[in-house]
Amino acid sequence: MNAWTWRSMAPRDLDRVVALADRLFPDHPEEAVHFAERLALGAxxxxxxxxxxxxVGGYAVAYPWPPGQIPPLNESLAPVPMAEGSAYLHDFGIEPAISRSGHARAGLAxxxxxxxxxxxxxLALVAVNRxxxxxxxxxxxxxxxxxAMAAKLASYGSEARYMIRDL
Known part of the structure; x- marks a missing residue:
């Protein structure tokens, strides 16, 4: 039986989510206050x-955000621009020990x-780490x-790409 399930993120999850994010993405650390802001924006x-x-074995942080714009890392989003029918998948991570179990596809679905x-x-995102x-x-x-976008992408690494999926 698979004891892992996706559910809505709650404020009580943030400490464990931030700890996992720090392990998964050490080159792009973000403070808990910014995770909390994004959770409030895209609950x-x-x-x-x-x-x-x-x-907590994984997480997805997404919120309404206009297409073609990359939100800042580890900074406040205020003021939040009009989303124009689009969302941004800011962060998505799965614990490596369970990463090949279909959890990423299930969470994205x-x-x-x-x-x-x-x-x-x-839905837009910046793909990092190959x-x-x-x-x-x-x-x-x-x-x-x-x-302008290329300059922002450079802060994510040379292989970072801005990607969009129509829903």
Whole structure:
């Protein structure tokens, strides 16, 4: 029996989510206050992969955000621009020990369904750490970066790509 299930993220999850994010993405640390702000902004789109024992094995942090714009890392989002029917998947991580168990696809499917129910028409992200092929397999397409976006992408690493999926 699979004891891991995706559910809505709650404020009580943030300490464990931030700790997991710090382990998974040490080159892109973000403070808990910014995770909390993003959770408040996109409560229906933020998910936690939780175990019946209370462990957190994964998370998704997404919120309404205009297409073609990359939100800042580890900074406040205020003021929040109009989302124009789009959401941004800011952070998505799975504990390596359980990463090949279909949890990423299941979490993304739940997120996409919730975005559709909310009336959103597209989902964007920045693919990092050589994950472009995974995201392409989930229906995301690479978008060409203008000079301003290319400058922001550079802070994520040379292989970072801005990607969008129509919902």
């Amino acid at each position: 229906r789109l933020c998910l936690t992969l939780s175990h019946q024992a209370g462990d 739940m997120l996409v369904e919730r975005a559709r129910v909310a009336g959103l028409r597209r 994950t472009v092929p995974f995201w392409q397999g989930q229906g995301f397409e690479i978008c060409e970066a203008d000079p």
